[in-house]
Amino acid sequence: MKYTIKIHKVSTVDDLENSWSAEDFKELLVRFDFANNDVNDLKELRELLFMAIGDKEPNEAAAIVLDYKLGTVLNEGQIDSLSYEMLVDKISEEYPKIELHKTLFIINQLLYKAFNGKFPNTKATIVDFEITPSRNADTTITKEIVLKCLAQNLDRHNVIIRLFSNQLNADEAFIEANDIIWDLEKKDTTYRLTTSDYFMSREEFINDEFEANIKFFEGD
Template sequence: MNYQVVIKNIDTVNEVEGYWSYEDFIQLLGKFNYPDGATAEKSSLPELLEMAISDYEPNEAAQIVLEYKLRDHLSDGQIGQISNDMLIDKVCEEYPEIHLQGTLFHVNQLLFKAYNGKFPNAKASIVHFSLQPTEGEAQKLTAENVLKLLNNGLSDRNLIKRLFENQISQNIPFPEAEGIVWELTTEDNVNYNLVTSENWINKEDITESEFESVLEEIEDEV
């Protein structure tokens, strides 16, 4: 199906609003030995957590938050290694398991804020765009669909195109798309907001803001 694609804007942000819930704040406060989070004013929870975190050594705090978010995905040894590496490198941009990079970004930025810059400052991109089929009714699209449709507007220097040239440009499966795209929202199946790392898509990556793309049906692997 043919689509008219319009990339409206890309916002570069230090944190993604709404990622951490009030329940997350309460649970984390407990892990940082502040048991009264459940009775505190909701609006004060982020600030209370920042203060509670800053009472710990940075790598200790990183380990606690990583265990809270990723204990089902990483071993104790991996968590210990990442908690040290995070003080030096943007692990959330380099970690080889792409589907964990989004969570690592949110953990990194929570710690970056609490320690006022002791952790490297990573950034996310919120891409605002529309995908209008030239014929027929708009259908809700997946992360894989969307990245393939955005391909024609991305520079050849874009990291996704360099690492996944075949997957993004051909009608073959692109399973990594689910890890590259952290959030994908739409209210009308035409106008979309996509959240990802600035490392994957940034303002300099956009060479065309309006273009046409074809979305082909993915061929089943034999």
């Protein structure tokens, strides 16, 4: 299937809008024994949470936030290990379960800012683009289609190209595409994707406009 892609903008960010709600901050303040029912403003709640976080050791704070966001997915031992590993490694890029990368990024950046850089700084990539299918191409644009198209416009050293060549070539099903791309939104005639800078950085894009021919895995 053939698609024409036009890249409008590629941005690098260290935070994702609307990652945390006022309810999130209130619940975290309770868990940090710093509850304040009189405050409802998101910015004020964030400032209070940063004060509460700062009263803890970095690994202790990390464990509390990890338990809040991932306590139903990770056990106590895994959370304890991650709370220490996050201080020295970019866990949101290195953790073997790709489906947790977005949440780990959100957690990491909250802790990075609360502790003024004691945690590694990680980045996300936002791409605004148009994608036009040819006559016979699928018009329902999925994360797999977008990822396979964009991969053809990335530097050959890109992590996706190196780690998922079989999936990109349709020798295997590309189920990882749904987790590599964190979000895919349609805005009028354009799309916006969000992913980790680890998987797709601004510097790796080659052309602003290109054509891509992609294939899909035909399994049993």
